Amino acid sequence: MEIGPTTHYVMGGVRVDGDSQMSDVPGLFAAGECAAGLHGANRLGGNSLSDLLVFGKRAGEYAARFAKENALGAVSSQAIESAEKCALQPFERKSSENPYAVQHTLQDVMQDLVGIVRAEAEMLQALERIRELKARSERASVDGNREYNAGWHTALDLHNLLTISEVITRSALHRKESRGAHFRDDFPAKDEQSGKFNIVARKGTNGEVQLAHEPIPPMPQELQQIVEEMK
Amino acid sequence: MATATFRIWRGERGEGQFRDYTTETSEGMVVLDVVHQIQAEQANDLAVRWNCKAGKCGSCSAEINGMPKLMCMTRLNTLPLDKPVTVEPMKSFPHMRDLVTDVSWNYEVKKRIPKFQPRRPDAPDGTWRIAQEDVERVQEFRKCIECYLCQDVCHVLRDHHMHDKFIGPRFLVYAAALEMHPLDVADRIPELTKDFGIGLCNITKCCTKVCPENITITDNAIIPLKERVVDRFFDPLSKLFKVFGGSNT
Numbered sequence: 329m330e331i332g333p334t335t336h337y338v339m340g341g342v343r344v345d346g347d348s349q350m351s352d353v354p355g356l357f358a359a360g361e362c363a364a365g366l367h368g369a370n371r372l373g374g375n376s377l378s379d380l381l382v383f384g385k386r387a388g389e390y391a392a393r394f395a396k397e398n399a400l401g402a403v404s405s406q407a408i409e410s411a412e413k414c415a416l417q418p419f420e421r422k423s424s425e426n427p428y429a430v431q432h433t434l435q436d437v438m439q440d441l442v443g444i445v446r447a448e449a450e451m452l453q454a455l456e457r458i459r460e461l462k463a464r465s466e467r468a469s470v471d472g473n474r475e476y477n478a479g480w481h482t483a484l485d486l487h488n489l490l491t492i493s494e495v496i497t498r499s500a501l502h503r504k505e506s507r508g509a510h511f512r513d514d515f516p517a518k519d520e521q522s523g524k525f526n527i528v529a530r531k532g533t534n535g536e537v538q539l540a541h542e543p544i545p546p547m548p549q550e551l552q553q554i555v556e557e558m559k
Numbered sequence: 560m561a562t563a564t565f566r567i568w569r570g571e572r573g574e575g576q577f578r579d580y581t582t583e584t585s586e587g588m589v590v591l592d593v594v595h596q597i598q599a600e601q602a603n604d605l606a607v608r609w610n611c612k613a614g615k616c617g618s619c620s621a622e623i624n625g626m627p628k629l630m631c632m633t634r635l636n637t638l639p640l641d642k643p644v645t646v647e648p649m650k651s652f653p654h655m656r657d658l659v660t661d662v663s664w665n666y667e668v669k670k671r672i673p674k675f676q677p678r679r680p681d682a683p684d685g686t687w688r689i690a691q692e693d694v695e696r697v698q699e700f701r702k703c704i705e706c707y708l709c710q711d712v713c714h715v716l717r718d719h720h721m722h723d724k725f726i727g728p729r730f731l732v733y734a735a736a737l738e739m740h741p742l743d744v745a746d747r748i749p750e751l752t753k754d755f756g757i758g759l760c761n762i763t764k765c766c767t768k769v770c771p772e773n774i775t776i777t778d779n780a781i782i783p784l785k786e787r788v789v790d791r792f793f794d795p796l797s798k799l800f801k802v803f804g805g806s807n808t
């Protein structure tokens with residue numbers, strides 16, 4: 329039997345309000361593994377289930393309330409058209425870049441260079457590789473029709489996979505300490521100052537990834553009390 | 560590295576043909592791994608439904624060498640690899656594409672089965688008291704992952720297409736779990752006899768054989784339900800009792 333450490337959970341994710349689970353985009357809610365913040369720097373086994381039960385319920389309730397209180401927003405037909413065009417591109421491309429090959433290469437890059445043990449030189453290399461893969465993903469093409477076409481879905485996923493991989497890599501480079509599941513070979517210790525902020529990634533005006541520090545809110549008093557009692 | 564050939568059904572809405580794919584295999588692989596590998600390397604648009612890869616979501620049902628199985632739980636070392644391994648969609652449901660079928664009929668059937676209806680609480684605080692023995696009796700039925708492999712193999716659905724008259728083994732299991740639930744007071748016996756068609760099952764036990772959760776479908780769910788139906792509607796003694804019951808009181 330082979331036993332080895334593996335990547336099994338993403339602590340980062342969509343930034344949401346802790347009560348309503350609403351993101352910065354009004355009306356867009358996230359709960360569970362795709363939402364950020366609940367588990368701090370490392371999730372403990374079993375906590376994901378309670379997370380999704382509690383915050384899934386909250387997200388549902390607040391989303392329902394939001395839907396009742398807000399009329400449908402205006403949808404720009406131009407935006408729909410351009411999204412549709414984007415989505416259909418993989419069928420029209422003449423190149424023979426296999427979307428699965430790009431996906432598998434990305435998996436290998438992230439596993440090898442931004443995996444369990446991280447270091448600056450490797451992560452810089454990863455950014456380089458991600459850039460190359462972005463170019464390849466723009467050539468990804470698929471056959472067949474639109475129904476149940478997993479190759480097409482993979483081609484569409486690539487954009488998101490590459491964006492998230494870049495955000496993960498840049499954030500990991502930026503956090504010059506080791507904390508929870510984030511382990512840096514070149515900064516093996518915890519840094520007190522770094523424990524006071526979260527790294528928030530936003531899309532810049534030219535589509536680039538921008539990182540910012542957001543202070544971690546102080547622990548509510550009732551929680552603080554429980555922590556003290558358990559000590 | 561060893562190679563093996565997989566003969567996979569390709570096509571749409573019932574029309575199609577088998578296509579052979581030869582691919583590398585390695586130790587510990589399951590059929591779903593091979594299907595994914597073929598999809599990634601040779602047939603990007605191959606349609607296949609899956610989710611957990613752990614035998615718990617019931618999505619990856621297919622017929623492997625003619626046997627209804629979960630692709631994610633069928634290891635290659637349980638199959639003869641010296642000849643092509645056939646992989647095809649389930650036959651009892653409308654075909655969509657490649658290995659994917661439309662199983663929504665099952666969801667409609669489920670809606671028709673009267674829901675759980677608990678008796679009044681036993682204690683003033685709104686709680687109930689149940690004997691452990693009664694809890695255990697229905698426990699097995701709750702393991703069902705709704706893979707519908709039992710529905711696929713049952714001849715009443717597969718060969719006789721009696722989807723409008725028979726709910727199939729999966730939903731007889733579901734009905735049994737509710738009927739035998741120690742708190743439930745709803746009565747499903749008249750429906751089981753008429754609309755749900757329990758009489759169409761002739762206890763061939765094929766469903767039990769294919770169940771990946773090893774639920775003893777026929778012996779523990781269907782037969783006890785059949786006994787309840789017989790007791791209610793066909794038992795000569797209780798019929799007599801019904802006839803004379805009135806005048807005796």
Ligand code: SF4
Pocket residue numbers: 712713714715727728759760761762763764765766767777781
């Ligand atoms: S035992 Fe009954 S339900 Fe099961 S396969 Fe046979 S006929 Fe169908």
Ligand code: SF4
Pocket residue numbers: 702703704705706707708709710728729732769770771772773774776
């Ligand atoms: S009873 Fe068994 S075979 Fe039938 S749907 Fe449930 S798990 Fe699948």
Ligand code: FES
Pocket residue numbers: 609610611612613614615616617618619620629630631632
């Ligand atoms: S993928 Fe979930 S049961 Fe096979």
